[in-house]
Amino acid sequence: MGAVGELVLETRGLTKDFRGFVAVGGVDLKVRRGTIHALIGPNGAGKTTVFNLLTKFIQPSSGAILYRGRDITRSRPADVARQGMVRSFQVSAVFPNLTVLENVRVALQRPLGTSFHFWKSDRSLQGLHGRALELLEQVDLATHRDTVAVELPYGRKRALELATTLALDPELLLLDEPTQGMGHEDVGRVVELIRKVAAQRTVLMVEHNLSVVADLCQTITVLQRGTILAEGPYAQVSTDPRVLEAYIGVPE
Amino acid sequence: MSVPGIQESRTAWRLGIITPGRKRAFFIAMGLLGLALPLAVYPVFLMNVLCMALFASAFNLLLGYTGLLSFGHAAFLGSAGYVTGHVLKAWGWPPEAGLLAGTLVATLLGLVIGGLAIRRSGIYFAMITLGFAQMLYFLAVQLPFTGGEDGLQGIPRGTLFGLVPLDRPLTLYYVVYAIFLLGFFVIYRTIHSPFGHVLRSIRENEPRALSLGYDVDRYKLVAFVISAGLSGLAGSTKALVLQFATLTDSHWHKSGEVVLMTLLGGMGTVMGPSVGALVVVTMDNYLSGVGDWVTVIIGSVFVVGVLAFRRGFVGEALHLARNFPF
Incomplete structure (x- = not known):
């Protein structure tokens, strides 16, 4: 910086x-x-x-x-x-048909370096849940973690989008x-x-x-x-x- | 892109209709059923179903989980069948090497065709894949080793690993069943892998996946190559089972049929394509007595199926299960 x-x-x-x-x-x-x-x-x-x-x-x-x-x-x-x-x-x-948590997790998973690993179980992504929830907490969406994104009201979708963007720590x-x-x-x-x-x-x-x-x-x-x-x-x-x-x- | 099947399986998970325990029980039951079925049903028919189920499941990896509609998947099924047939018949290779050769050629074809096709999306993507499939069909008609209109006949089954002679239908069935399970497992694992999650995000919102730093084209290409390779495995196995490889498997009808199987069974569901394949192969098989009308009947079933069961059979079943909690 x-x-x-x-x-x-x-x-x-x-x-x-x-x-x-x-x-x-x-x-x-x-x-x-x-x-x-x-x-x-x-x-x-x-x-x-x-x-x-x-x-x-x-x-x-x-x-x-x-x-x-x-x-x-x-x-x-x-x-x-x-x-x-x-x-x-x-x-x-x-990502409309992914859950709120999965939306953020997709953004978090790239640094793991396993994004091309099609032979690996997705259980390997569970370690990201803590960080994902922290980000969701920031935008008051932690309680909606298992909601499918398409079902969120518009304002909440934008909040989710922001949390997903912040997951990359831009x-x-x-x-x-x-x-x-x-x-x-x-x-x-x-x-x-x-x-x-x-x-x-x-x-x-x-x-x-x-x-x-x-x-x-x-x-x-x-x-x-x-x-x-x-x-x-x-x-x-x-x-x-x-x-x-x-x-x-x-x-x- | 809206994928009704995936919404249903997602909802089924959330409502506890699908649980890890139930899923395991289901797969064990299906696995045992697969072991017992050839004792009651004609094995060659079952093997045909398994090959097409693998083909449709491989296709669904692209359509249902990546959002790519290929209209040229017959190219992989057909060319792998020819390659396997040729190396078994003309070169006398053992069956395992023949299967491997067919699968490998289809994988390489997938790399070339996919590499060019993924540069475009939607209908243009579909047309590029169709174009390549048509070129390969033309080659299949013209090249001497394919036998042209007659196809390759009398492919020997040989002895697997030099130990297991494949001439008994039941033995062959269990080998084919093992191949199917292997292919199905690869697809299942791919869907439920870190890679599979990126594929889903691409299907759901490609520009967004790109803006999160994913080179979407590379992910699409890997998915395409896996799909092509497993379609090839299905084609190679089919040639080994039926002991012939003909133009039928390279024809664009087959590319259409696999779309039909996937939609009928439920795209974006794990089991849907297999169910669709079972339905279509069964109709093909048991209605063959009515001649050309088969096409009309299958066409009608498809139209009615898609109009009435938009989610496909598996998607509809999951949807129904919502109303009957158990």
């Missing part, structure tokens, strides 16, 4: 061109260690595309991505995850709209949870809910039409006339 405040993730001129449509154009993003950084912007601004580019789910047309100072522009998604940069998805991403957490589709109470819970887990890591999140962002994030990057419109703390960004115009269309 490096010092707080140094760059953990950086993009230089990150561009994605879908056959002439520039979804992301020349984005220079700088995420500092130990911060909660938000990526906001109107629909279609390219937020999720940036996420997909960062986690290598799609390849950039040009530009570079540096993670902990290393160029990962051509890395594969699984490699990026193994280096400690783990993402969540816009729509809750659980250095950099990428959360794609963690409060999307949630009721008011669930939003409060998730915000507290993010604050809690961000104590030891860096978080980059896409978020629509501005009150969440105002409350939680030190730095905010506003995207519009694939380019950075403004950047800074909430107080500064929220009074920027260009941002206001992009969001509510205030006339000049």
Whole structure:
């Protein structure tokens, strides 16, 4: 772990061109260690595309991505995850027909190095249950350990997803709209949870809910039409006339 | 991908319908039944059922537990049968070497076909596997050693390990039964291994498995190769039992039939494919008197089966057991 405040993730001129449509154009993003950084912007601004580019789910047309100072522009998604940069998805991403405990356990089992061992009994995974329950405890799901994930209410699914992500002990957490589709109470819970887990890591999140962002994030990057419109703390960004115009269309 | 069978077996576990004790008792009962059956039922028929049950179970490892629909699995069944037939008949190899050779060739074919097919998913994956199976079918028609339309006839059974002559049907049955149990155990263990849990996570949500750091393509490939190898073992054993290897086992009909067996029995359940194989082989066998109508009857059974029992026979049985706690 490096010092707080140094760059953990950086993009230089990150561009994605879908056959002439520039979804992301020349984005220079700088995420500092130990911060909660938000990526906001109107629909279609390219937020999720940036996420997909960062986690290598799609390849950039040009530009570079540096993670902990290393160029990962051509890395594969699984490699990026193994280096400690783990993402969540816009729509809750659980393994629906696995139990809550199994969901987390799948994430924990890779470091055992037995994930290709098809001749070994799955009893060898039982040693992970303690750690899995600890993680579930953090998101108040320990009592639901044997529930099949598909049966959880939406907010709980997102909590499970977060526990699964934390199982990898990621250095950099990428959360794609963690409060999307949630009721008011669930939003409060998730915000507290993010604050809690961000104590030891860096978080980059896409978020629509501005009150969440105002409350939680030190730095905010506003995207519009694939380019950075403004950047800074909430107080500064929220009074920027260009941002206001992009969001509510205030006339000049 | 929704797999109704797996939901049922999951629920059955949770409700205590399946318990470790009951599972053990069930497997012991089935094992004993397998030992006793040839005394009452025609052994060659039973051996045919066992071969197809192994084939369908191997197929289910992909469809039910990895979420991959291969439409070319006949390639592995058929080519292993030809290889085993050829080395037994033309080269005079002992049966154990013949079985091994067929299985090995199918495994290597699985590595090549799987290696290319897993680059695509869904219908494209299915079509690539079908394409390869069609190419192999063409080779089977054209190559001299396969006997073309006539197939390989009169494959000698030989003497197992130089000790056990396989000409008595009952002896052969117990050998085939042992092969089936071995193959079934490999599949069962794979499903319930750390590897099997990763496969399930890929079936459930592939992008998520990827984002957790799993190279999903490599896991799919290993599953494909295991499935192909065991399908080959089934094909090799079948050639040894029936003493012939023909185009039937390489034809795309067989690739379709194995999908049918798996769905009918219950995909994503351990026993489903075997039950499906039993049903289909039985119909094939006992309805052969009605000629071409067999296809129509099997087709109708399939349509009705899938419409009425979406979970497959085993999945439905587990579902019913919910309402009758015992």
